[in-house]
Amino acid sequence: MESNFSLLEAFKQTQHQVTHHGKRNIQVLQDVLSHLDGQLESDIYGKGTIIEDFQTKIATYLGKEAAVFFPSGTMAQQIALRIWCDMSGSKKVAYHPLCHMEIHEENGLKTLHNIESVLLANKDRLIDLHDVLEMEDDVTALLLELPQREIGGQLPDYTTLESISTLCHQKGIKLHLDGARLFEILPYYQKTAAEVCDLFDSVYVSFYKGIGGIAGAILAGEQTFITQSIVWKRRHGGDLISLYPYILSADHYFEQRVHKMTQYYEGAKELAAYFNHCHGISTRPLVPVSNMFHVHFGFKREQIEPLLIKIYSLTSIGFTGKLNEISNNECSFEVSIGDQYDNISKEALRTVFDMLATEMTLLQSL
Amino acid sequence: MESNFSLLEAFKQTQHQVTHHGKRNIQVLQDVLSHLDGQLESDIYGKGTIIEDFQTKIATYLGKEAAVFFPSGTMAQQIALRIWCDMSGSKKVAYHPLCHMEIHEENGLKTLHNIESVLLANKDRLIDLHDVLEMEDDVTALLLELPQREIGGQLPDYTTLESISTLCHQKGIKLHLDGARLFEILPYYQKTAAEVCDLFDSVYVSFYKGIGGIAGAILAGEQTFITQSIVWKRRHGGDLISLYPYILSADHYFEQRVHKMTQYYEGAKELAAYFNHCHGISTRPLVPVSNMFHVHFGFKREQIEPLLIKIYSLTSIGFTGKLNEISNNECSFEVSIGDQYDNISKEALRTVFDMLATEMTLLQSL
Structure with a gap:
């Protein structure tokens, strides 16, 4: 120590x-607020222009029908997988052994949602097509983290990604993107965010990694999925009366850094x-x-x-x-x-x- | 409409x-930040002076051993009841039919924690000693909301409160305070916060009602209880990398308005x-x-x-x-x-x- x-x-x-x-330091937030009009009204429990406009903007950027702002990715991702599980009836999801949910969330997925995880690949390598082909039959959803942070930020070839997406689609497995660092991988893939997200049924992105905001996340997908996620957001205690300190910073630094x-x-x-x-x-x-x-x-x-x-x-x-x-x-x-x-x-x-x-x-x- | x-x-x-x-409006946050040194370091996942000092300050104010800052009361209270249930083995808690958990949280307590609620009193009156005396035997915890907001903010006599507390203590029932408006009732009771909280095993207070902050809550109790609540906070997705926008505002407006x-x-x-x-x-x-x-x-x-x-x-x-x-x-x-x-x-x-x-x-x- x-x-x-x-x-x-x-x-x-x-x-x-x-x-x-x-x-x-708090200058990060001061810089966001210093040039904004103090009369700008707070979001109130998910309503209001600050939150609604940002959700629409990021949904469009990600090429998804709808999006909702969450205080954390931990909350957003557990909820995404819970919705997919409730829809299929099977409480089993697959992801990498070094997935954030597996190692950083105190088993929230299991203790709060009673969802079982199936670990694919191993701690030294990425999930490949073969892993998905050999996966147990009753897996509801597969989570891919791009890049796989805990092994240095590795990425599969884009063709592997496309093959996994096609396979999941064929097998009726929902594909969820842990896109905590999605913005950061676009130059390597030479793809737009929307092109990458099109391979996934649901997508989470973070605003305090490459973007450098204060905290917060967006979950995006089809409208019916997002509507359900808002109910779960309230259940989790994430539907705060005001999320604007995070949203305004996310938007500010997104504009400043996404390019x-x-x-x-x-x-x-x-x-x-x-x-x-x-x-x-x-x-x-x-x-x-x-x-x-x-x-x-x-x-x-x-x-x-x-x-x-x-x-x-x-x-x-x-x-x-x-x-x-x-x-x-x-x-x-x-x-x-x-x-x-x-x-x-x-x-x-x-x-x-x-x-x-x-x-x-x-x-x-x- | x-x-x-x-x-x-x-x-x-x-x-x-x-x-x-x-x-x-966002002026509420601008006013907090405008007089603070930009070099002040963010809290990081529950660590750092901003969050630790405030937690200690409010724990002391409430006369409890420890306290932890939560993004929302919804999260703090579900977690409090979950901890009491896990400790006793019975997944049954009692509260008023117009309790926040019963009507405003999309059944989070049931869907996330599988906790059953026993409703005491009715929608027209407060919980009294008789209700607690007649309560089912296997209830783990009783939540009292002071004041009972949905019926206009009513309060039991202080002697009733003391009697309920004594009875719960005798019967081994944990008593939890929904103190969303605790600061606001102290002038009527002519008690300190610590005196009221001493009747309860766990206490939640809010910083955006009478205090007028942006959002956020404190959960307070014994150290072992709080230590467990921090694990659950992470599970819920409430252990944000930075909670300082809420903490700094809570502290600022607490100082400005609690008196x-x-x-x-x-x-x-x-x-x-x-x-x-x-x-x-x-x-x-x-x-x-x-x-x-x-x-x-x-x-x-x-x-x-x-x-x-x-x-x-x-x-x-x-x-x-x-x-x-x-x-x-x-x-x-x-x-x-x-x-x-x-x-x-x-x-x-x-x-x-x-x-x-x-x-x-x-x-x-x-």
Whole structure:
């Protein structure tokens, strides 16, 4: 704990960070509100122009009939799967073993909705067509997360995606998109959001990853599906009297950043290459397919932390505030490229990576 | 629908409204943020000083060991009852037939938590000691809403409350407080929040009723109970990455208004007396016990609406934007006194009620 705290402190003290858009402080919300008319009326329990206009806008962007704003993706996705289960009568859904629902939601899907999960593929690879072909017969819905965050943000080929979609359609399996980072993968696929979403029956997108809002999510699909989701949103306690702080920020930063996803993606590829040039460091995926990737060190966390702290203090450039222990001889961290990456000059990047390469070579030779 | 819309429009166009604190527009949030340092760090998934300090502050205020901030009371209360049920093994809770859970939450308690409700008392009166004495044996928890909003905001005598609490304690029944309007009843009971809460095992309070924040709630109780509630908060999708827009507003308006509850209560009593002086109008309760009451007209909604619209346009004072149809010959609206009431001069009040009394007498004589 203590050493991790030091890394975090050292990271916070750097002038430039390679990841994200900037600090998560209340300035993020102040900037949204400062240019808006104070007379703008709050949404009230899902009604009003602020929420209705944004829902319509994002439904259109995603090429879906309707959309509803949720305080969280956790809530939106459980509800999506619950609706599909209630429609079919079978309480079984399939997803990846590192799906957000499986590892980050305290078993909400099971304890609140009594839905059983069937895990496809494994912790080292993506779900492929074969996994879906071999899946148990009574699965109601399949959730695909694009990109698969916990393995560095990997993506299937687009043709695989199309084949899975076709197969699900043929078998009557509902296909749900965990699109927490949907905006971020469009440059790689060279598709519009609507084209990708057309392969799915229901779609969730988040507004505080690549978009950089405060919190909140959209669930989109056919009108009948969305109408049901609004009832479930109330049951979950998500139909707040006012969601506008999240909606206004989502809209503000969507406008500011959705067109910058190619820039973030190119930055990720460049940065990953820098890391891969260092001994004992590799990225996952080797070549990013979105704005994100994982950096793996073939060393103990205790060996890497002081090295990073030293580099941060010498260059005032920070990579991460936290290293995850993968095994006794491996640690890693996640990179998500945002606005901050382009604030670092190419010269400064070369300097910091020269330093990192040297340090890693030294470590290798110990 | 159409006539109701007109009443709402006429109400919105009045210069003064007798109820609430003011318009629910984004200025409410702008005012909170404008004087805060932009560098203040966001809470992150329930951690950080913004959320932790506020939770500690309200726990202390309520005299409870611990507290957790929730995006909504719907979520907080379902979770409270779920924890009590899991602890006892019986999935049965008791509450009033007009409890928020019974009529406003789309059966979330049943569909998400499989908890059965036992309804005590009836739609015309409060739960009393006798109801609790005669309650089925296998009830795990009893929820009391103070004041009982849907019947005008009525309250039991404090001795009744104490007796119910003692009885529940003896019988091993957990007592939960729906304190959506707890702050508002303290002047009537002449008790501190901590004194009232001491009668209950778990307590929910809201920050957008008398306090006038944006949204959000606190659930308070013993540490073990709160620790469990945090797990359920995540399951429900309520553990947002950032809740600070609600927390900062809750704190801001708590400081601004919690000491004004006596003023609101006195205003409610005064205003109710004005209404009760008009023929065909009576308030429920006759003498308010908090800042709220219901105004009942012994006439059709279609008869009262044009009369109110006329008075609004002549005086620029508005009572309500919406009349609820109670029966063929009765309609009503809710009053919650806030900051706006004291902006109306006593002279203007006398004028508007002279006018209302005259109009009601005319209506009576038709």
